[in-house]
Amino acid sequence: MIISVTSLKGGVGKSTIAQNISVNFAHMKYKVLLIDTDTNGSSVRRSGLRTAGLPAVQVIGLPDAEALKKNLP
Numbered sequence: 001m002i003i004s005v006t007s008l009k010g011g012v013g014k015s016t017i018a019q020n021i022s023v024n025f026a027h028m029k030y031k032v033l034l035i036d037t038d039t040n041g042s043s044v045r046r047s048g049l050r051t052a053g054l055p056a057v058q059v060i061g062l063p064d065a066e067a068l069k070k071n072l073p
Contacts, residue, residue: 015042019057026055034059037068 005018015038022034034057036043047059062068 014038015040015046019043019046022057022059023055026057029055032057035068035072036061037063037065039063 003021005014005021007014015036018034018036022032026032032055034043034047036059041061041063044059044061047057050057062071
């Protein structure tokens with residue numbers, strides 16, 4: 001399953017919503033990969049703050065469309 005959280009406007013909570021969705025699916029025992037394509041990289045920065053023992057949420061940063069196309073077939 002792929003879920004995309006998008007908007008052209010900044011500061012509307014895209015990263016926050018994506019992180020919350022990811023954590024909820026991780027708690028339901030799904031394998032989760034969060035791809036942060038925001039140039040600010042806030043999801044990548046926040047990923048290092050998760051407490052040990054919580055379900056894993058893998059986060060990678062791909063800051064442009066070319067990197068996304070190249071790394072995700």
